[in-house]
Amino acid sequence: MSVITIERKVLEKNDELARRNRELFAKQRTFVINLVSSPGSGKTSLLEKTLGYLKGKLKIAVIEGDVQTDLDAQRVARFDVPVAQIVTNGGCHLEAKLVADALDRLDLAGVELLVIENVGNLVCPSNYDLGEAMKVVVASTTEGDDKPLKYPAMFRNASVLIINKLDLLPYLDCDINALKRNALQINPSLTVFETSCRSGSGIPEWCAWLQQQVSKGYNVKPSTLT
Amino acid sequence: MSVITIERKVLEKNDELARRNRELFAKQRTFVINLVSSPGSGKTSLLEKTLGYLKGKLKIAVIEGDVQTDLDAQRVARFDVPVAQIVTNGGCHLEAKLVADALDRLDLAGVELLVIENVGNLVCPSNYDLGEAMKVVVASTTEGDDKPLKYPAMFRNASVLIINKLDLLPYLDCDINALKRNALQINPSLTVFETSCRSGSGIPEWCAWLQQQVSKGYNVKPSTLT
Numbered sequence: 001m002s003v004i005t006i007e008r009k010v011l012e013k014n015d016e017l018a019r020r021n022r023e024l025f026a027k028q029r030t031f032v033i034n035l036v037s038s039p040g041s042g043k044t045s046l047l048e049k050t051l052g053y054l055k056g057k058l059k060i061a062v063i064e065g066d067v068q069t070d071l072d073a074q075r076v077a078r079f080d081v082p083v084a085q086i087v088t089n090g091g092c093h094l095e096a097k098l099v100a101d102a103l104d105r106l107d108l109a110g111v112e113l114l115v116i117e118n119v120g121n122l123v124c125p126s127n128y129d130l131g132e133a134m135k136v137v138v139a140s141t142t143e144g145d146d147k148p149l150k151y152p153a154m155f156r157n158a159s160v161l162i163i164n165k166l167d168l169l170p171y172l173d174c175d176i177n178a179l180k181r182n183a184l185q186i187n188p189s190l191t192v193f194e195t196s197c198r199s200g201s202g203i204p205e206w207c208a209w210l211q212q213q214v215s216k217g218y219n220v221k222p223s224t225l226t
Numbered sequence: 227m228s229v230i231t232i233e234r235k236v237l238e239k240n241d242e243l244a245r246r247n248r249e250l251f252a253k254q255r256t257f258v259i260n261l262v263s264s265p266g267s268g269k270t271s272l273l274e275k276t277l278g279y280l281k282g283k284l285k286i287a288v289i290e291g292d293v294q295t296d297l298d299a300q301r302v303a304r305f306d307v308p309v310a311q312i313v314t315n316g317g318c319h320l321e322a323k324l325v326a327d328a329l330d331r332l333d334l335a336g337v338e339l340l341v342i343e344n345v346g347n348l349v350c351p352s353n354y355d356l357g358e359a360m361k362v363v364v365a366s367t368t369e370g371d372d373k374p375l376k377y378p379a380m381f382r383n384a385s386v387l388i389i390n391k392l393d394l395l396p397y398l399d400c401d402i403n404a405l406k407r408n409a410l411q412i413n414p415s416l417t418v419f420e421t422s423c424r425s426g427s428g429i430p431e432w433c434a435w436l437q438q439q440v441s442k443g444y445n446v447k448p449s450t451l452t
Binding site: 006038039040066067068069071072090092119120121122123124140142143144146147149150151152153165167168171172 | 232264265266292293294295297298316318345346347348349350366368369370372373375376377378379391393394397398
């Protein structure tokens, strides 16, 4: 049995478990995003800003995925939301099974938005469906404008791109228009936001969009509606 | 046959091929570093600075690893050094076999330093020996000070830590002393450099250290000398 056959079986098994997660989310009427990026792009900071802004407006829960430590879950828990930590112990991405296990520890009743923060990795998480409504990829201006071309799968499989750390642009050689152009070349249907977790710019627009998605009841991928 | 058994076999096969690469490097008297980091930490910029500084002082060759594109190889080729590009086509790390294939296209005769720039990924490349003398991990100040704790394997398996983008510190919440403390907690034997590719600070110290390693003829891991 070849390695490729094994990998295909792992992905098939994952897709089946993701389908079950998606059914559960649909039943609970929970809109779910899978937040992905390189390490240090600001996923957790963005999540903190989002939780702060949407406090009292949306009922939110969080699943934190990390290779090690529960540092991010501790940061998120300060916002008084239900949070479950997954530690992958060296694993480079979340899988649907790990999310299903975390859901056993998380009561979704009344939860309108579930944010799954994936392991910081711009490659491996792109292949794994967790049952989310959509992947949201965060790219920091500090990473440069060429990343969509160099790591295309993640940008191709995401529905939303958040360009973060906008406040650092004056000190960088990053051309934000080139960054957007490169991302849209890979995936023309990306919805793009520009944010700074330091200044707070772009956070209201991003949060308003999230509220819109929740009110639309968009919690099942069109492809699974057949 | 379980997935774990397959993974173990992949790693064993890789170790065998890495051993052969290491023998070749020893025979050619080439000092080899495996440059690893998150996407956008500045590996290629650091390499450009290093090539510029060491021009006429060391004979250097480069192997570039990328998921897609040869953008980095193009940047490096401007410095008039031999460069071979590996495109992994979605693969999240370099393996010894890919490096062996690249070596077929690269004449190591007289090359004193070979830099292998790995795929931008702070998780997967940590498990794969390429035959290098040592792994050098680049961490950008923009990624925050908690990354060694959250991605410990890479910091544990590296011999050198380069803290890059020092010029951005005034605009960040990153505590560089905490970053160093966290890294040294994971791996107390790390040699640490602090660099800025924008201002050039730290580049002479890093390059002097590289020259020292080359002159010491340190090109085989102690563990393989038995």
